[in-house]
Amino acid sequence: xxxxxxxxxxxxxxxxxxxxxxxxxxxxxxxxxxxxxxxxxxxxxxxxxxxxxxxxxxxxxxxxxxxxxxxxxxxxxxxxxxxxxxxxxxxxxxxxxxxxxxxxxxxxxxxxxxxxxxxxxxxxxxxxxxxxxxxxxxxxxxxxxxxxxxxxxxxxxxxxxxxxxxxxxxxxxxxxxxxxxxxxxxxxxxxxxxxxxxxxxxxxxxxxxxxxxxxxxxxxxxxxxxxxxxxxxx
Numbered sequence: 001x002x003x004x005x006x007x008x009x010x011x012x013x014x015x016x017x018x019x020x021x022x023x024x025x026x027x028x029x030x031x032x033x034x035x036x037x038x039x040x041x042x043x044x045x046x047x048x049x050x051x052x053x054x055x056x057x058x059x060x061x062x063x064x065x066x067x068x069x070x071x072x073x074x075x076x077x078x079x080x081x082x083x084x085x086x087x088x089x090x091x092x093x094x095x096x097x098x099x100x101x102x103x104x105x106x107x108x109x110x111x112x113x114x115x116x117x118x119x120x121x122x123x124x125x126x127x128x129x130x131x132x133x134x135x136x137x138x139x140x141x142x143x144x145x146x147x148x149x150x151x152x153x154x155x156x157x158x159x160x161x162x163x164x165x166x167x168x169x170x171x172x173x174x175x176x177x178x179x180x181x182x183x184x185x186x187x188x189x190x191x192x193x194x195x196x197x198x199x200x201x202x203x204x205x206x207x208x209x210x211x212x213x214x215x216x217x218x219x220x221x222x223x224x225x226x227x228x229x230x231x232x233x234x
Contacts, residue, residue, distance in 0.1 A: 015191040018207060022187060025084075025211035029091035030218065036095025041102035050096050057097065064093050071212055080204035087208050094219065101223075105230040113229050117222040124177050125214075128184030139182040145175045169227045176221040183213045 040046045050056060067090040075083050101110060128135065149172050156164050187210045194203070 014194060018191045018194060018203060019187065021204070021207040022210040022214065025087065025207055026214045026218070029087060029211060029215045032088065032091040033095040033098060033219070036092050037099040037102065040096055040099035046096075047099070047103070051100055051103075060093055060097055064090055064097065067093070068212070068216070071209065075205050075209055078205075080201035080208070083205045083208045087212055090212075091215070098219075098223075101226065101230075104233065105226060106233055109229065109231040110226065113226045114222060116229065117218065117225050120177065120225075121180055121218050121221060124180040125184045128181030129188050131181070131185070135178075135182045135185050138178065139186075142175055142178045142182060145171065146179070149175060169224050172224045173221065173228070176217050176224065180214070180217045180221065183210075183217055186210075187214070 040050060050060065067086055071083060071086050071090070078086075149168055152164065152168050156168065190206060190210065194206070
């Protein structure tokens with residue numbers, strides 16, 4: 001009994017520390033993205049440099065995609081410091097490309113949408129953490145839906161259908177709500193199966209990978225909600 005009473009609190013501490021680390025890094029990434037986006041949006045010189053140059057903007061977007069794939073696919077082969085640095089770099093670059101929202105939408109609607117997104121994200125995370133239902137098969141369906149959204153978005157770049165665009169937005173909201181719950185459950189499983197005495201660097205890399213997943217869910221959900229509720233500056 002004494003051994004059990006000691007082991008359980010120890011396991012709970014490890015899980016809580018890991019989860020806290022994931023959400024801390026996610027919050028750091030979101031804060032950095034917001035600060036960079038606001039700074040660029042308030043600088044006419046930086047706006048012309050980054051948003052007024054289609055080639056440079058494309059390079060930034062491709063660079064962001066490269067960073068996401070690098071962190072997700074090669075995190076086991078890099079150090080914890082490298083993984084953390086790449087996540088911070090990605091958050092900053094994403095802030096540059098997202099600075100355009102301050103030129104399209106009013107700041108009041110951006111702030112209000114952010115809080116709506118945050119409340120919705122928290123609710124989905126709580127569901128993913130507390131539900132007894134296995135979301136694994138549901139996650140596969142969501143990934144297929146995400147691929148469908150990407151293909152439909154590419155098609156709509158040429159068709160330019162407002163109806164299709166709105167349909168993509170609504171479906172996208174439900175997909176990322178589901179992905180938030182699914183990724184949270186995966187995070188919970190990762191935390192619970194984490195062996196005691198695991199190297200701190202490995203734990204940090206797991207936290208960075210979890211933070212990246214939730215960061216992407218939050219950002220995409222925010223952008224989709226902004227399309228629905230954002231008020232144009234025009």
